[in-house]
Amino acid sequence: MADISKKIPVIQTLSQALHYIKENMAVFGWFSVVNFVFLLVFWHIDGGLSNKKSVLWLFSYYYYWCVFFRVYYNKKPYFITTDVFASLIPSTKMFFLVVAMSFLLAVLPYLPLLMGFDDEYLLFLENYMYQLQQAPVSALNMMVLTAILMMFLPFILCRPFLGFIASVQGLNGSIKKAWKKSAGNYWQFIAVMVLLNLPCMAVYEADKHLNCNGYLNLVFYSVFFVYYNLVFAKIYDFFNNE
Structure with missing residues (x-):
């Protein structure tokens, strides 16, 4: 039974x-340098994930993070493949949850059309989508979109991610088990x-205003993604x- 008092x-x-980084x-x-190379390669793949070449990149990047966690937990050999394949089970479930929630959020604006609110709502929706396309992606827009997605992250990412970390180590990667262990921490995950x-939005705005053409973001995320995964390891x- 989950210890809901453990926050x-x-x-x-x-x-x-x-502190781990310091030590x-x-x-x-x-790991930051290798992450930079991965992100730089992806940046130069035409079409991003829609490009067939990205499949090789995606698998390599996934394997890279598996090695990262095995190094962190000192699980030798670091480059073992059996635990990596085992980790695909919770990872696939995580991916499905994220895709399902993204699809749900995408179709929500169209639900009134299915409920019979045709003409007036369709006019409003067309005008809203037009204005959205014309407006620049500001920090406020990012905050609103992030806040909406943030509400679901403890369920579709944070808690399943703990199952992935377990499976990479060769342990029980059951999402159900990870879910039970982390019960009662919704607002703590939100806070994390x-x-x-916050630094992501700050760097995004800085990159835009300094006309860095994405290079500042590239350098920042090369380091930040490593820290991000360290936080979840902790x-x-x-x-x-x-």
């Missing part, structure tokens, strides 16, 4: 991830995601270190 110490968890700067640096997204440790 994630949000600030302490973020600090612990930073393992060389490892953090190497909000704090992690969350996993919190629930699984008895």
Whole structure:
């Protein structure tokens, strides 16, 4: 039975991830450099994920993060493939949840049309979509979209992610088990995601106003993604270190 009294110490968890970086700067640096190369390669793939070449990139990038967690937990050999394939089960479930929720959010504006609100609502929707396409993607727009998605992240990403981390180590990667262990932490997960997204929005705006053409974002995310995964490793440790 889940211990609902066990709450994630949000600030302490973020600090612990930073402390790990301080104590393992060389490892953090190497993973950041490799992450930079991965992101740079993806940046130059025409069409992004719609390009067939991205399949090889996607699998390689997935394998890279599996190795990252095996290094963090000192699970040798680091480049083992059996645990990587085992981790695909919770990862596939995570992907399905994210896609399903994204689809639901995408079709929500059209639900009134299916309920008989035809003419007036259709006119409003067409005008809204036109205005949305004309408006620049501002920090406010990003905050609104992020806030909507943020409400669902504890269910479709944060808690299933703990199952993925377990499976990469060769342990029980059951999402159900991860769900039980992390029960009662909805607002703690929300707080973690909000704090992690704040620097992302700040860097996005800085890149735009400084006319960096995405290069500032590229450098930032090369480092930030490593820190992001360290935070979730610390969350996993919190629930699984008895």
